[in-house]
Amino acid sequence: MTDSAPELQPRGPAISRRRVLQTTAAVVALDTLPPTPPAAAQPVPATATATIKLRVNGAPHALTVDPRQSLLDVLREKLDLPGTKKGCNQGACGACTVLLDGKRIVSCLTLAAMHDGAELTTIEGLAKGDALHPLQAAFIEHDGLQCGFCTPGQIVSGVACIAEGHAGSPEEVKFWMSGNICRCGAYPGIVAAVTEIAGRG
Structure with a gap:
């Protein structure tokens, strides 16, 4: 008795060519339907104002x-x-x-x-009319700026740093003004200006 060759065809109902074409046509038809319109958008409430x-x-x-x-x-x-x-x-x-x-x-x-x-x-x-604040004048004297973009924040922060009593040394000024960044790297002039004005007080 010899072994029979294994069956190569899968068992189950055969799918006809007609059925494949019908399914494909249905998928294409669904894809061409216009999208379902979204639900009516709710109006965005106006933001209240504060005085x-x-x-x-x-x-x-x-x-x-x-x-x-x-x-x-x-x-x-x-x-x-x-x-x-x-x-x-x-x-x-x-x-x-x-x-x-x-x-x-x-x-x-x-x-x-x-x-x-x-x-x-x-x-x-900070200035009084045409008279610069002493720290503004010190920034000019010590070249504490290049592009000038950060300078207003540096000067205002420096004024507060001095008033807080945190400008007793260059190291202290660097620490307490570390939140003010100068992209140009004018830190030596900034620190010198703040330290000088703090020393006058």
Whole structure:
């Protein structure tokens, strides 16, 4: 008795050519149908506004702001104070440093609506008329700037650093102003300017 050859054809009902063509035609027909229209979009509710009062560089302001607006954007766009720079917009470079009730903050990371009644000082508020703030003059004297983009934030931060009593030595200035970044690398002049003005006090 000899072994029979194994069957090569799979068992089960055969699929006819007609059935294959019909299935293909159905798939193509479905693919050409227009998409189902989406449900009617819900209207986006209008964002409420907030009314706040700020005293900026000694001048009072009553402002209506979007509660999502940063303090930086309100200073630049509503109060036309472009000296406060928008650098990283993430709180990492210090270009937007301002004084809020006497303390330095990065204005890109706080909402204007949170500071109703606050007192703000920007770079524009440091000089007295045509007379530069002593630290502004020291930055010029010590070449503490190159492109100048970070300079307003550096100067405002330096003023606060001195007022806080954190400018007793170059090393202390470097530490307490480490949040202010200068892409040009003008750090020696910046540190020298802050240290000199701190020494005068």
